[in-house]
Amino acid sequence: MLLWVACAPRSHAGESLPIRTGHAIASLLTYSNTAMPNAPLRVGLRLQLDRGWHTYWRNPGDAGDPATITVTASGALAGTTQTILWPTPTRIREGSLISYAYTGDTLLPLLLPLAAAAPNPAEGGLTTLNAHASWLVCAQSCVPEEADFTLDIKTGPQQPSIQAPLFDTVARFSPHPSPYPATISPTGTLTLLGPELGPHAVMDAWFLPQDRGQITEATPQAPTIRQGRVILHLHPAADFPQGKALDGLVVLKDPAGSEEALSIHAQPVAATPEDTFSTAGFAKLLAFGFVGGLLLNLMPCVFPILAMKALALVRLGGAELRTQRHAALGYGGGVLAGFVLLGGLIMGLRFVGDGIGWGFQLQSPLFVAMVCWLLFGMALNLLDVFTFTGPALSLPTHRSGPWHDILTGLLAVVVASPCTGPFMGVAMAGALSGPPVAGLAIFAALGAGLAAPFVVLAYAPRLAAALPRPGAWMVYVRQFLAFPLLGSCVWLLWVATLEGSGATTLLVASGLLLLGLAAWLYGLAQRLQATQGNSRGNTTLRGLALLVMLGAFSLLPALRHQSAPPVASLGGMAQHAGVEAFSQSRLEALHNAGKPVFIDMTAAWCITCLINERVALDTPATQAAFARDGVTLLRGDWTRHDPAITTFLRQHGRDGVPFYLFVPAHGAEVTLPQLLTPALVIQAITPPTLDREP
Numbered sequence: 120m121l122l123w124v125a126c127a128p129r130s131h132a133g134e135s136l137p138i139r140t141g142h143a144i145a146s147l148l149t150y151s152n153t154a155m156p157n158a159p160l161r162v163g164l165r166l167q168l169d170r171g172w173h174t175y176w177r178n179p180g181d182a183g184d185p186a187t188i189t190v191t192a193s194g195a196l197a198g199t200t201q202t203i204l205w206p207t208p209t210r211i212r213e214g215s216l217i218s219y220a221y222t223g224d225t226l227l228p229l230l231l232p233l234a235a236a237a238p239n240p241a242e243g244g245l246t247t248l249n250a251h252a253s254w255l256v257c258a259q260s261c262v263p264e265e266a267d268f269t270l271d272i273k274t275g276p277q278q279p280s281i282q283a284p285l286f287d288t289v290a291r292f293s294p295h296p297s298p299y300p301a302t303i304s305p306t307g308t309l310t311l312l313g314p315e316l317g318p319h320a321v322m323d324a325w326f327l328p329q330d331r332g333q334i335t336e337a338t339p340q341a342p343t344i345r346q347g348r349v350i351l352h353l354h355p356a357a358d359f360p361q362g363k364a365l366d367g368l369v370v371l372k373d374p375a376g377s378e379e380a381l382s383i384h385a386q387p388v389a390a391t392p393e394d395t396f397s398t399a400g401f402a403k404l405l406a407f408g409f410v411g412g413l414l415l416n417l418m419p420c421v422f423p424i425l426a427m428k429a430l431a432l433v434r435l436g437g438a439e440l441r442t443q444r445h446a447a448l449g450y451g452g453g454v455l456a457g458f459v460l461l462g463g464l465i466m467g468l469r470f471v472g473d474g475i476g477w478g479f480q481l482q483s484p485l486f487v488a489m490v491c492w493l494l495f496g497m498a499l500n501l502l503d504v505f506t507f508t509g510p511a512l513s514l515p516t517h518r519s520g521p522w523h524d525i526l527t528g529l530l531a532v533v534v535a536s537p538c539t540g541p542f543m544g545v546a547m548a549g550a551l552s553g554p555p556v557a558g559l560a561i562f563a564a565l566g567a568g569l570a571a572p573f574v575v576l577a578y579a580p581r582l583a584a585a586l587p588r589p590g591a592w593m594v595y596v597r598q599f600l601a602f603p604l605l606g607s608c609v610w611l612l613w614v615a616t617l618e619g620s621g622a623t624t625l626l627v628a629s630g631l632l633l634l635g636l637a638a639w640l641y642g643l644a645q646r647l648q649a650t651q652g653n654s655r656g657n658t659t660l661r662g663l664a665l666l667v668m669l670g671a672f673s674l675l676p677a678l679r680h681q682s683a684p685p686v687a688s689l690g691g692m693a694q695h696a697g698v699e700a701f702s703q704s705r706l707e708a709l710h711n712a713g714k715p716v717f718i719d720m721t722a723a724w725c726i727t728c729l730i731n732e733r734v735a736l737d738t739p740a741t742q743a744a745f746a747r748d749g750v751t752l753l754r755g756d757w758t759r760h761d762p763a764i765t766t767f768l769r770q771h772g773r774d775g776v777p778f779y780l781f782v783p784a785h786g787a788e789v790t791l792p793q794l795l796t797p798a799l800v801i802q803a804i805t806p807p808t809l810d811r812e813p
Contacts, residue, residue, distance in 0.1 A: 133148060133149045133150070133151070133152055133280025133281055133282040133283075134146050134147070134148050134149075134165075134270070134280075134282055135147040135148075135248075135250075135268040135269060135270040136268075136269075138266045138268070140264040140265070140266050141256070141262060141264055142168065142169045142172045142256045142258075142262060142264065143166045143167060143168045143169065143172070143174075143254075143256060143264060144166075144167040145164065145165065145166055145167075145252065145264075145266045145268075146164075146165045146268065147162065147163075147164060147165075147190075147248065147250045147268035147269075147270050148162065148163045148164075148165050148226065148280075148282045148285065148286075149161065149162050149163075149248070149270065149272060149280055149282065150162070150163075150277075150279065150280060150282065150283050150286045151272075151277040151278055151279060151280055151283070152272065152273070152277075152278050152279075152280045153272060153273050153274065153275035153276060153277055153278055154192075154196055154233055154246055154272050154273075154274060154275075154277065155233070155274065155275065155276060155277060156196055156233055156234055156235035156274075157233070157234065157235075158233065158277060159230045159231060159232050159233065160192075160198075160230075160231045160233055160272075160277075161228060161229075161230060161231075161286055162190055162200075162228070162229050162230075162231050162248065162250075163226045163227055163228040163229060163285075163286065163289075164186065164188050164226070164227045164229075164250070164252050164254075165224070165225070165226050165285070166221070166224075166225045166226075166227070166254065167223075167224050167225075168221070168222060168223060168224070168225065168256060171258045172222070172256045172257065172258045173211060173218075173220040173221060173222045173256065173257060173258075174186060174220060174221055174225070174254045174255060174256050174257075175208075175218065175219065175220050175221075175254075175255060175257075176205055176208035176219040176220060176221070176327075177203070177205045177329070178219055178327070178328055178329060178330055178331055178367075179218055179219060179220070179255075179331075180210075180211075180216065180217045180218040180219045180220075180331075180336050181213075181216035181217055181218060181336050181337065182213065182216050182218055182257075183218050183220065183255055183257060183261070184255045184263075185203075185254075186203070186227060186252060186253065186254035186255075187201070187252065187253050187254075188201065188203060188227065188229060188250060188251070188252040189201050189250065189251050189252075190229060190231055190248060190249070190250040191248070191249050191250070192231060192233055192246050192247070192248055193236070193246070193247050193249070194236065194244065194245050194246040194247045195235070195236060195244035195245060195246045195274045196233040196234065196235060196236060196246040196274060197233070197234055197235075197236045198231050198232045198233040198234060199231075200229050200230065200231045200232065201229075202229060202230070203227050203228070203229055204227075204228045204229060204230065204293065205227070205293075205294075206221070206225075206226070206227070206228075206289050206292060206293045207292055207293060207294055207327075207368060207370065207378075207380040208220055208221055208327065209221070209222065210325070210327070212337075215337055216336070216337060217336040217337045218257075219327055220257075226285050226286065226289045228286060228289060228290075231248075233246075244273070244274040245271050245272070245273060245274070246271070246272050246273075246274060247269065247270070247271055247272075248268075248269070248270045248271075248272060249267070249268070249269055250267065250268040250269075250270075251265070251266075251267050251268075252265060252266055252267075252268070253265035292380075293380070294368050294380040294381060294382045295380070295381065295382065296381070296382050297311070297369065297381035297382060297383045298313065298381075299311045299312055299313035299315075299316065299381070299383075300312050300313075300386075300766065300770060301365075301369070301383040301384065301385035301386070302385055302386050302387070302388040302770050302771075303353075303364070303365040303385040303386070303387055303388070304387075304388055305361045305362070305387075306355075307334065307352060307353035307354055307355045308350060308351075308352060308353070309326055309350070309351040309352075309353050309365065309369075309385055310348055310349070310350050310351075310769075310770070311324075311348060311349040311350075311369060311381075311383070312347060312348050312766055312769055312770060313347065313348075314347055314762070316344070316346075316347055316348055316349050317344065317345065317346040317347060318344050318345070318346070319374075320371075320373060320374075321344050321349055321371050321372070321373060322344075322372050322373060322374045323342060323371075323372040324340075324342045324344065324349050324351060324369060324370065324371050324372065325340055325342065325351070325369070325370050326340060326351050326353060326367055326368070326369050326370075327367050327368040327369075327370065328365070328366075328367040329366040329367040329368070330366070332356050332358060332359060333355070333356055333359050333365060333367070334353045334354055334355055334356055334359070335354040335355075335356060338353070338354035340352055340353060347769070348769065349369070349371070351369070361387070362387045362787050363387060364384055364385060364386055364387060365383075365384075365385040365387075366382075366383070366384050366385075367382075367383060368380050368381065368382060368383070369381045369383050386770075387787075388770060388771055388788070401557055401560075404546055404557075404561050404564075405560065405561060405564045406564075407543075407546040408543075408546040408547075408561045408562070408563075408564030408565045408567075408568065409564045409565070409567055409568040409571075410568060411543035411546050411565055411568060412458075412543075412564065412565040412566060412567060412568020412569040412570075412571070413568035413569070413571055413572075414543075414568075415535055415543070415565070415568065415569050416569060416572055418535070418726070418727065440577075443577045444577045444578060445521065445524075446524050446577065447524075447573050447574045447576065447577030447578070448524075448574065448577075449521045449522075449523075449524025449525050449528070450524045450525070450527055450528045450531075450570060450573055450574075451528065451566075451567070451570035451571075451573065451574045452524075452525055452528060453524065453525035453526060453527060453528020453529045453530075453531070453532075454528035454529075454531055454532060454566045454567075454569050454570040455528075455563055455566040455567065455570065456525070456528070456529065456566075457528060457529040457531070457532030457533070457566065458532055458562045458563060458565050458566035458569075459559055459562050459563050459566065461532060461562070462558060462559055462561075462562030463559060463562075466555055466558055466559075481614070481722075481724035482618065482722075482724075482757075482758065482759055482760045483618070484615045484618045484619040484623050484627075484678050485675060485678045485679045487611050487614050487615045487618065487627075487724065488611075488615055488623075488626070488627045488630060488674075488675070488678050489675070490533060490534070490611060491607075491608050491611035491612060491615065491627060491630075491631070492627075492630055492631065492634055492671070493530075493533075494534070494604045494605075494607050494608050494611070495604070495605070495608045495631055495634060495635070496634060496638060497601075497604055498601040498602075498604035498605045498608070499601070499634075499635065499638045500638075501597050501598060501600055501601035501604070502598055502601045503598070503642075504638050504639055504642045505638045505639075505641045505642030505645060506642070506645060528570065531569065532566070532569075534607075535569065543565065543793070546561055546564070546565065547561075547562075547565075547774050547775060608631065610726075611627075611724075612624065612627055612628065612631075613723065614723045614724045614758070615627045617723045617758050617759075618723075618758055618759050619678075622677075623678065626674050626677055626678050627678070629671075629674060630671045630674050633667050633668070633670050633671035633674075634667075634668065634671050636667050637664045637665075637667040637668040637671065638664075640660050640661075640663050640664035640667065641660070641661065641664040643660055644657050644658075644660035644661045644664065647660065698752050698753075698754050699751060699752065699753050699754070700753070700754065700755075700756070701718060701720070701753040701754060701755035701756075701763075701764065701767075702753075702763065703763060703767065705753060706718070706753060706782070709751050709753075710782060710784075713784045713785075714749060714750075714751055714784060715748060715749060715750045715751070715781070715782065715783045715784045715804065716750065716751050716752075716753055716781075716782040717745065717750050717751070717752050717753070717779070717780075717781050717782075717800075717804060718753050718754075718755065718778075718779065718780040718781075718782065719732070719736060719752060719753070719754045719755070719777070719779055720754075720755045720757060720764060720767070720768060720773075720776045720777060720778040720779070720780075721754060721755065721756060721757065721776055721777055722756065722757040722758045722776050723756075723758040724758060725757075725776050725777060727777055727793060727794070728776055728777040731777055731779075731793075731794065731795040734795070734796070734797075735795035735796055735797050735799070735800055736752070736795065736800065738797050740797050740801070741797050741800050741801060744800070744801045744804060744805070745804070748804055748805065748806070750781075750804050755767070757776050771790070777793050778790075778793075779791035779792075779793075779795065779800075781803050781804055783806075789803050791803055
């Protein structure tokens with residue numbers, strides 16, 4: 120950014136006698152014609168540099184030295200200062216080197232504190248300002264220059280001098296504190312986070328380090344601008360320690376060409392998804408996605424669907440190998456399509472400004488109710504209350520066909536969304552922070568992992584031969600599978616209650632009642648048709664079933680407008696005396712007080728989260744370890760959308776829950792895996808050098 124300041128008319132008030140120093144005209148300026156005790160005075164060194172020459176910022180970059188100025192007041196008022204309030208410099212490339220410098224007409228302001236030299240200074244008394252300044256000017260060669268200045272100023276209420284507009288112009292182009300939190304990863308990924316950021320507001324960005332030796336200046340920073348974040352890929356200097364905060368300026372350039380300089384203090388964090396893209400490569404993220412999807416088969420969310428699919432494969436055991444493979448490919452295609460569609464939806468909503476992540480749809484009582492009703496209908500179908508007769512609608516245990524297999528795969532994605540398994544967190548965060556095509560490919564890899572066991576089973580004749588033969592036992596197993604689905608309905612009803620209110624519970628339960636009645640009427644019509652053929656009673660029952668089902672669906676608009684009452688966070692989550700609700704201010708207060716903190720980001724709709732809390736976090740052994748080491752457990756409830764939690768997750772390279780972080784009183788943060796055990800948690804919070812009594 121060039122700091123051109125308009126030439127002001129010559130005046131003895133507010134400006135010392137200008138001095139030609141060789142390649143600049145230098146003078147000392149004051150913002151006011153007068154000065155008062157205990158009122159800081161704005162002063163500045165003005166350098167009118169010759170064309171083609173420049174002088175340097177506080178961090179000159181790869182070459183150069185910054186200016187130094189000492190201003191001393193004596194007489195009626197006394198004071199001294201050497202602290203320059205550095206304006207934003209411009210970047211100058213000199214061969215393979217980068218410098219941060221000023222060109223043209225430049226003002227380097229300072230704030231001079233003043234105190235009365237005598238108990239009661241008389242108004243109109245003179246104060247003499249003496250200043251010594253030295254600076255380096257460079258073009259093809261570099262020349263050190265210096266000058267001394269003297270300026271008299273009267274005592275009295277401050278009145279802007281004719282030079283005041285120069286100070287105002289510089290102030291408009293000077294840095295101001297960033298409203299956006301900033302993080303720096305070990306590999307140099309600098310991230311600014313804020314809902315106002317995005318391609319609509321930022322066209323370009325670059326970072327200027329406050330001090331030398333922090334980054335390799337000449338390395339391209341490759342800015343990536345996405346909704347809610349600006350990412351710069353810096354190259355840390357060889358001797359810059361990992362885990363150290365980074366200070367400097369981030370300059371944001373909007374589409375109109377205007378520039379804004381922000382002073383940042385970037386907090387160190389663990390490796391981010393952007394690091395994974397740049398160092399380990401896209402292939403590693405694909406591998407993480409595939410393995411994460413593979414392990415998702417072991418998560419409780421998808422057990423009912425997987426069990427029904429397994430029964431479908433058993434039923435096809437006597438069919439031709441070609442039929443089995445077509446069924447497996449149809450299921451795999453449905454899973455892939457489901458993950459890609461869901462990933463595209465998440466990325467699209469994030470692009471337009473919604474701060475969402477994996478599982479976002481379960482933060483809506485409307486979506487939770489629809490999934491609850493869907494699983495309830497599937498359970499009634501498995502219990503033979505009714506049967507689907509359309510080839511595209513029957514469940515896995517009743518019939519097979521291409522549409523049936525694809526829909527089963529889509530359904531598996533829907534019911535899998537509350538779960539996050541190992542490797543999925545990094546893969547999804549990478550998918551949502553990288554290029555859109557690469558992100559969709561990672562979501563497809565997740566789907567490939569989820570579908571892989573059934574596809575492999577169909578294409579491995581020896582494994583398929585080991586499956587049990589079809590028989591009457593399948594009827595009882597199919598009916599048994601209805602009860603895990605009904606259990607899921609109970610859990611989803613609880614989630615909807617936490618997200619909404621008592622009215623939400625009533626609406627969802629009423630929908631279950633109406634759908635149950637509709638299913639019974641439809642099943643009765645089917646049995647009547649089987650014994651009596653088409654009849655008026657048969658048609659009447661089907662019509663009644665349709666009306667009752669429409670009555671259930673009429674509740675959806677009311678569910679859409681359900682919102683949570685103003686209750687305390689964690690209102691429905693497992694809690695005890697050792698748990699506090701998460702907030703950034705509370706975390707900072709505990710950390711500043713030197714207390715270790717364990718952070719648990721969870722949600723009522725996240726089954727993995729609930730299991731971890733039950734088996735690892737809320738156990739007597741873990742709680743005793745927390746109490747022993749003085750660890751405060753902060754639990755963030757993401758059941759409903761919370762922008763503060765969303766921002767915290769993104770700062771640490773995550774886009775969903777669960778997320779576990781231990782912040783020790785001293786030292787680096789520790790990120791825990793997504794599946795916990797008591798031993799793993801206790802090991803993470805235990806200081807390694809602390810000797811304990813057995």
